[in-house]
Amino acid sequence: MVRYIQQMIIVIFLILFLATLPSIVLVDPTNGTVSLNFSQFPSIVGNFFKELSTGSLGTFYVGMEQRSIASEIGDNFFTSFYIVFVGVFISILFSLLFGIFLSRFYLTKIFRLIMNIISTIPDFIFIIFALLLAVNIYKWTGIRVVSFLPNGGALNIWFPMVLVAIAPSIYLFKLISERYFLIAGEDYIRTAVAKGLKIDRINFQHVFKNIEPFLVADLVKVLSLAIGNLFIVEYLLNVSGLTKFVFQSSGDPQPIAIGLFGMLFISLLVFAAMRLLLYLFKRGFIYE
């Protein structure tokens, strides 16, 4: 518990630090030196909390127009939340399915091959390739696969979901496959095999149970990957999610901090939701 509180404090501090960084770093153009002006930090943080205490979230600029964050954050928050939630859900589902339960089938061989190929491609390159492909599909066939308009509805949101799912899927799938391979060599598996248990049963009762702790432990990492890609995807695909506040505010600490805290909140929600799903799965299928 203490550790979680410590962790939260560190994350909050880190977010405030990042949000204020553009105001703290001073570049002296005459002799080209960089200096850090930490004395700014307390006042910026103070202003941030003062703004929150008045019940408003502050304002941000779109071009020259000043807008209230509170009036826009709702839609943006849910857009980002859906993307991350679906992305992480897909990645856990696929990696568990192909990593453990279907791992021995020929079909998985193809899936593994595809995953291996995709995993050699860095996410951002994959995202650009996917975009190029989408643009070219429209050019060749006239079918609009994606939309870059923020109000494009489903066309605007399904593509980001898939793109966000890719990196965590690869990560989790590799992790689970490796673990599966290692665990399959353990003595208790030999005992289970010797007892004549079916493979599916061993997978559920022996393997999954031993992989789950690793899955939970790496959930934070998976979320981090998803959030990281969310930034890129929202930015490139012009999705109006929370990253809008982070990238469009040109160094203004208020919207950056709000955006990052929103992200933190999203990942907490998704984390909790995934733990819940895993718990339900365990209660439903696995003997304790």
Next chain:
Amino acid sequence: MNKLYNRNYALYLGIISVSIVLFFTIFGPKIAPHSIFMALEVKYMDGDVISPPLQPFESMAYPLGTDLWGYDLLSMILYGLRYTVWIAIAVAAIKMIVGTVLGMFIGTWKKTPSFIIAFEGAWSYVPAFLILYFCLLPINFGSVLETPILIAYFIVIASLVGIPSIVSSVRQKTAEIYKRDFVLASITLGAKRWRLLWRNVFPQLKESLLVMFTMEIVYVITIMGQLALLNIFIGGTIVRNDPVIYLSVTKELSGLVGQARDNLMGNQYILMVPLIILLITTISFSLLTAGLKNKFLSDYARMPWIKTGIKPKGKPSRKRLGEKRFLNFSLHKVGFAILFLLFVIGGILVHQYSDSKIGVTNENEGGYSLALSMVSDKEFTVKEEVTVKNQSEDKWEELLFFAPRDIAQIERNEITVNQENLPYEIKDGVYYISLPEKWQGENQFDVQFNYRMTGIEDADIFQDWYFALAPFKNGKWSEATKDNPYVQHHHALLSSFKVSYDLQPGYTFISSAIENDKETVSIDDVKNFSFSIVSDNWDQNERVTQKDTQVRFLQQSPSLEESAEEEIITVIDYFEEAIAPLPFKQVDIFISDNLETESLPGMVILNVEEAQDSYMIAKEVAALYYASAISQDPKNDSWIGSGLSHLAAYQYSVDQGEESKQQALAYLQEELGALEEHVNGSQVSNTNIIEVEHEAVLNAQPAWKIIELIEEHYGYRGMSPEEVGEKYLSSFYEQFAGREVDTEIFLQFTRDYFSVPSGAFSRWLNTEEVGT
């Protein structure tokens, strides 16, 4: 079959492709066909307008096409790849070293403090590129900081951001190993912590550390790419307004991708090309990672009891105790050796290729061997042997030699080729030796001349005293320089000379190539070999410059005071400091009333009157660099030598103080004034030499225009015009010493140096015809 299928191809492919990538990071800029500062300009070619952006494969000169502004994509990639790869390797290495040491150390603690775990958790939650984004956002734009500093910042910050995750995984692995029995055994035997770490823990970790290292390289490249999408380019972002454009300073690959991001809809190849190269780079490292993982998996893993669908590839390699593994023959070692050899040979070839590309390359070569003997006071016999090499694709029907300058001196001559007497024709001082059909396909000819010449009374300077092979290029022999008042030399190849001599007593042989008291001298890569023979009546005086070059002063009647010699030495010292050490072991300075001021390879001849003028001295000394050690075809390009010599003289005057600077400017202005009066309208400096109407076209005009260029654009290269002028001269010399240049090469170099379009030269150079 199974044996073939079971090989660890990922590892082989990974090692080969990583070697190729590393090869290009080291030698890329040497292969690059264009400069990254020089844009393709709109031009007509065979009735077509060629204008940027060029598609890939549209023009052979721009194989991967150009970007919207005409910069060659292939060249940018070859220049940028080194930044991408080596920055990634540097960051990964720092992360791994610091992370491993810290992680192993913390891993041995009985209990890891919860704040460390909390910190790791919190840190791993925030995406690394986001932290870097906010760190670099305030400093990366508008090149306030210099590129190397920005790169260093990136390396340091990226390493710091990445270290916690490495510490975390190394710490966990160490803690796990620390519980094993062999560690306990070592502890029982009295091993201390350091021994445990290095002898017991580290050997268990080293394979996974290696895998982590290669994985981290890809990871760093990914972060660089993510940053680039947000317009943070490693090494600095140039921002152009109207419309807002972001450009990468270093042309680093992910930066190229980032700056081409707007080409998603049209001209997609501008985005695709660097993206694909970046992809190939990362795939190479990923393959290496996968291959290593495979190898270690097959070496160490226990086989599973149930069917998992995962099978390690490759045969496990086992260590046998007491075996001398280094000496064992294995295919892998041979493979490695071949790869290494290919790397080295490739490097040498690339080096030679890029070396041969600098300057004008003529397609033939001549090596001279001359034997000179003094028969009497006024007569010499010369036996000249020239080894001529044909390096072109063409078959020669004749050989062309330029005759010695004053042809009347020759009394009897006889010419043999490959020991056979051949017929020849003489036209305007050019000897056309026609080759019989049987030799026309040959690539090498030994030509021999025997002739007599008359010379010296008291002293004589021999220049153009031998039969000089005409340069051959693009299927044509170079023409003889027609009569004109400015340049008397013929176009000459840079060749090697070996001269032996045999003099009557009372005379001295003086040459820049001389080695004391030997009767043969040799010198390489000079455009002509000049020497002088003086009688003992001449006053000789030797001095040494700060850089240990010998300077020999020869005066007929000691007419000048010490101060003049001092001035000359000051000039040489200045040039040796600002440009380069003199290209000759020894420089001979002749000062005499009845000689014309002139500069020859290794020799400066000063008329007494002009020996008083420091500008003139500087100009003639500078000509040793720019007109002697760098060759030009006198027909159109002799202005380069004389113009740059004047520029160098101006730089010297600037160095000497305001007063001499004003004098130099006044001199140049006066010359230009004379030019204006003399020439109707204007005349470009690369006019054919016989049409040149005034000397200033060849010297004052180019010097003045380059000074103007420096004054306008020095900010691009340095702090002050003076400093940039010196740097420009020394870089030009450094690049082209011992080579031939022409107007096109001058343009390329200077445009590149100051990043200006060729339009900047159009008022004083004909930029249209060059290069076609």
